[in-house]
Amino acid sequence: MFTGLSAFPLTPMHEQGVRENEFSRLVERLAKAQVNSIGVLGSTGSYAYLNREERARVTQLAIESAGDVPVIIGIGAMRTRDVLALAEDAQKAGASGVLLAPVSYQTLTDDEVFSHYETVCRSLSVPLCVYDNPGTTHFEFSDELHGRIAQLPQVRSIKIPPVSMNLNAARERVDRLRALIPEDVTLGISGDVVAATGLTAGCDSWYSVLGGLFPETALAITRSAQAGDFKTAQRLSDQLEPFWALYREYGGSLRVIATAAEILGKVSMPCLPLPLNTFQGSRRARVEQVIEELELR
Template identity: 45%
Template sequence: MFTGLSAFPITPFTNEEIDYKAFERLIDNLVDARVDSICAMGSTGLYPYLSKAQLEQVAKTAVASAKGTPVMAGIGSLRTRDVLENLEAVQHGGVNAVLLAPVSYQPLNEEEVFGLYQSVSQATSVPICVYENPRVTNFTFSDSLYQRITQLPHIGAIKIPGMPFSPENGQANGQKGAERLATLRVLVPQHVAIGVSGDSFGAAGMAQGCDLWLSVLGGIFPKTVQHIIALAQSDNANEATAYSASLNRLWALFARNGGGLRVVAAAAAILGFSERVNLPAPFLPIGDDDFLALEGLIETLALA
């Protein structure tokens, strides 16, 4: 399941309760686009904000609506015990894989993070996608830690930050990203997929040979991301980079709003999938100016 587009939809709320009908509409949109997999509760899906019971119910809803499309769910939490309980909940929900970041309040060291993945790898019956997100977790995986963790059973993929694929971090055509990917290919077992995250870096990551793009944008505009992936994996890789650059106003909107979550939540409202206010407090919707700008971008960029 760790190939192509892994789409990350929001978990929509209304009046502080999960809006399951809106969630089903979002999943239907991804199924219609024939995405390769769905991460029902990634960071965009707010897994740290959901109770164990909610995790299980969202997982069940996603699996039922996915009509056979593989479903992954985030299970991160502050304590290993709670991570294991979340794992049990989403497995009861029928998911095909789990996404695990080393969530923390107090900074974790490498032995603590390794112990977390070791505990989960011993308890799971589905593959684990290792999620590195230093901006959120304040933890960066060393190469030696990647090597150790990916030797554990049930590790199916790693989700790496996209920054190495930025043109600013290397010479033409993402040389730095290619070097980073080559290093990881040596360190991790062949069966472990390598996925790129950070949507503005997705085109370059896929062009350089990443196995999958774990995409926030793909959770609401799957056909747009699929088009970029198709270009990146063809002889038209430069066209993929150019197409991604044409979305720079959208990437700027992401950056201005602290990432993609609030922007794709607004997009879900614009497209009629959910209510305008669709995230739990303390999250606020994007401002009116950005909302209007997003409406214009959806039309002018023909996002789909």
């Protein structure tokens, strides 16, 4: 489950609730494309903006729409108490795995984060992926802490932040971490822009924003890399440079992918929870232009 392409769909919503039919259709599309897993309620799925009931409902819809593709549910929350409740909901609904980021308001210590994972793992009967995303959680994992947490028996993967664009540096990063974790714990790359580099450097999976909306495009890169054809993987990624430029210039992937989904009519507008907004005006026009140019659909 924690290898290959893990596709992270948006959770389209309005101010009163989730756009359920649209969400189900996004998941069905991923299942039809036969991605390796579907990462529901990740950062792209706006988990941090939904309440427990909404998250339970989204989980249920995802599992109903995912066919035989494993569903991984994001269970992050500020409080250990709430994560335990979300873990219970996810497991009851039939999730194949869970994804946990150390979401913070007050800066967390290494020991607090370790205890948090330890407590949550004790309540789990499904495997867990450690979600390392300092850009949103504002917690920086040390390699040593990753090593400690990865010894917990439920931990089976680590979703790591973007590696260097430099392949040697990326390899060193992956090797350094690999040396500290058990053999059966996979490493997955985040950051679509460096996904091909990450897979070439030895990552087992790609936790993908792009793949949540354009599964075929992301699968082509992933399958090339899995077949050992890293040159093709990199070439396919390089072809998407105009899209990666949007991520870089417009402050990350979420608003870009959400705007793209609106433009393509996959989701209604608005699809993000206020205060977040998709792009309007010239930025929206540029996203539209890039989608057409790259024939993304």
